[in-house]
Amino acid sequence: MTSYRQQDHLSPDLPGQDTDTEIDLRTLWQGVRQRLPAIVLVAALLAGAVYVWSRFQPAVYEATGSLLTSSSQSQIGVVGGSVISPLPPGTVAEVVASPLILRPLIQAVRETPTIAPAERQRLVGQLTRELLTQRPEDTKSQRSQTVTVTADQGGGENSLYQVRARAQTPQAAQVLVNLTSELLVNWDAERTLRDVRLARENFTLQLAQTDRRLALPGLSVVERQTLLYRRATMQDNLAQLSFLEQSRPGVLKPLTGAVEPLRPVTPSPLRNSVLAGLLALLLGTGVAALLTALDRRVRTEADLLALHLPVLGVLPPVRAPGGIALGRVEALGFLRVNLQAMLQKPRPILMVAGTAAGEGASSLTAALARSLASSGQQVLILDADLRGGRQQDLWDTGTGGQPWHPLCGKDGARSLQEALHTPVNVQVLQVAPNIDLLPAGGVPQSGLELLSRPDLGEWLRRWSQGYDVVLIDSPPLLVFADGLMLGQQVDGVLLVAEAGRTPLPDLRQVLRRMGVAGVPVLGFVLNKAGRAIRGPRFSGAPLSAQPVPPLKEVH
Template identity: 35%
Template sequence: MLEQTPNVRNDDIDIVKLFGTLRRNALLIGISVALTGGLTYFISKQQAPQYEAVSSVIAVKSETGNSIMNNTLVSAPPLPQGAVEKAIHGRTVIEQIIQGLKKSKLPAAEQQNLIEALNKELRRNNFKLLRVKAKLDNQLTGVYEISGQAGTPLGAQVLANVAVDAILNWDLQRATSRLIRAKSSLEQQVVSLNQSLKGVKADSIEQQTFITARANVMQNLAQIEVFEKAATGTLTLVSEAEEPSEAIAPKPLRNAALAGLLALFLAAGFALISDALRKRIESDEDLTHFGAPVLGKLPKLTGKTLQRGIIESARSGMLYEAIGFLRVSLMSYTEGTTGPRRLVVSSSRSGEGKSSVTASLAEGLANSGLKVLIVDLDLHRPTQHKVWSQIKPLGWHSLPGADSNPSVPARDIQTALTNPKAAQALQVSQGIDMLPAGIPQRSASHVINNSKLQELLDRWDKSYDVVLLDSPPILALADALTVSRFTQGILMVVEANQTTYANVEATLKNIRTAGCHLIGFVLNKVTSRKDGYYYYYYSYRPEAEKVRKQS
């Protein structure tokens, strides 16, 4: 039985793992970047061009250094920080800009579009057509750049210049506002004095008093009118806007690059977070926490090596050494077993290499002088016949208890169960017989639950030292658990850097619930970056292997 042990995880950041995760998801990340960038480029190309024109004003102090001029000059108070931007986005200035647009030389349709856009921005309090950029010193003097955006170069120029005129007029009104109020008050006083003069006697002292008062008020009113004409604002025009030669938007290439870069970060982040949430088995240390031994670690073979086939790879090179260690560990952990060793080889999910491990292990056991029978019980996706297809078979022969020369041989597990007397196995290598699964089936219950299966295995394994049962993944089907009840246990294949902790935990839970025995793990497809020192990887040289074979 499998003992439950604490699941201790190493959460240290591993740079190699991060890059490995990104490499595994490179295709998905690349597709995300390409689609996002391409879609952004296409959308940007469809957008109408946008032009920007810039005009500028300067904010300076009104003192001239001449006391007479300073005494007669009325100027607006200094502008606080952000006042110009607030003003140009206020209703008073916007309405002046709209009036300026109506008087401009822009086509009526473009005028209307700009007016509607300005009103919409004013209602939303979100302004894009008119922007202010201030470059001021500590005394709030400096340059204000006022930019206008429109769908045509002329529209941008007119909008910027009209906006400058409106803000200059607003600034001037700040300077004259107090004078206008004072002038209105003096004019009302003159009217009042004139009314008072009508009600007094001619040449009276009272009349002379009103006349003198009216003269003083008229003198003050004349001074106010002089000051009004001499009033000045804080802002002064520096340069008018010119028609822009190029559009500022859209910029398809820039937008596509930025969108692609954002997609790259998001896709990479999603891949890393997803990988972190689905923590994978990376080394034998990760498996030992589950309470079962790691009997072997098999290297991940390159594409060039796989072209020779799994069996050829198991006969020489890195896989040969790794299988040797697995064979020794397996025989050691199953030592004391009475009779032939009958083992189920399975995995948590498909694609982890259980069938390849079964065939390679059989080759390693046969090299040590043991006789092995492989029974392919993965009737849903049988693979053993494919694994051995690159090796020239040595012929069919009858299994123990069967007729030596049946008229209709039963050459797969399905027909062997219905006609045991005609059961035949294919000798795929010296010391290795293989009984194929036969035609793939949607349901294997008629084989796995057949009462004759255990009886036939008991009969057949008397002529073999080891019987390996290649069964479906445990998380997909219960076949391996059903068969393992009349075996010594399950040898579980785990793919390095792909199988998750959750996969292994769920598999072991199923094994415990079914009351089955887990012999141990085989960590498959280990990369040399992680376990480069295992199995004498550093000592393997193809030319040395050729010399060894020749000798």
């Protein structure tokens, strides 16, 4: 017989202790696929809600106009240099979001009759809020959302500026662009006019100084000629500046005016719904993957193998009430072959246990007995769950048609509770051909005192006489200590884990307890595994059919 004592497999120094923190891509995909219908449903509902919401949002139209920076105008000057400073990169975008443009723009919008009153009032309020909520740390193009200016090639000389404005009517968007362009051109003209006036004042002062020097006595011929030439130059410059002041030159020139937009730029219900659906799918997939990674329940055979114990069987769930599916019968056949290879001792006593109630230990015990009996072996089932045995319900013993016969002695106890008090005279119930059952008992009670009797192992051996295999249905190991006490008297323990339900930390805790108690563990059975879980990778012969009473699935 091959069994495993847990002291050798759950040492705190082994790296295998931390394997429950690892997760592979296949497990992640299984978790995502399990939640995929809910993810798709939520994404579809969100996309539909966004579509409906977008349909009820007011339309927003965007108009565009163009301004061109004239390099020839920035070079206009006088003898000795230019008097008009060029526009540095980003200046126009900075100015259009400043009070220099926003204040006159608000006033111009108020006075424009071509904009509908409701839209005019809304635009005035929007521009006023943008003016009042400006912060120094805001970027140039983000201070105003109603009107924006962008420049190709980074702005500067010989650049094309795009003036864009958004409004809820096409006429308002067009008017906003044209008003902004006009205000920018006027601002630039005022800027250049200040440069011209400053230059004129400078040249006037220079001319006056030259005249004072010419009036001084004792000048040489060369000095006088030089001063006369300088005065003539100053006079030419002043004449040129007077012409520039009258012509109001500027760097910015209108290139194209705005036209009424035909279609709104927002909202776009179809685009918004598609983006919302895709975002919901991505977020849902991420959340599902995260939940799968954080969910440390047993899902696959690999999760159990990480605990350094063999997986002797992988059983699919019972899908048809009142019977066992063919796939489960074959899986039980594999489990039977593996157990027979490990339990080479004559008349072995095998305990089937789970960490908690509802993992299928009782139904597995009955199904394994059925599989063993189908090959002609005599099987005795002991229902050791004295607090809530399920074997009588599984075998439909309530009809009273099954015969009782002595296990030892004459007449006597008909339940394990009674048998532990008087083990000399015990009767068992024949529930199927080659299968006898000793039920737990009618009154739930703690079995720790009864199972603590020192001669329990001896009586189990005596009761096993006349049977090929004894199967003990144990109470949950994580909840009660009865199973640990009973496990010390058996030849091996088959630990049941339910796929998608049994937590890995619970299994580790049970294995540590069993290791301390010295309970021999044969391996795991993964119960109720889904279709994504592959069956056992052991070879074995198919089972032969033999009529036995139908089994129920106990959850």
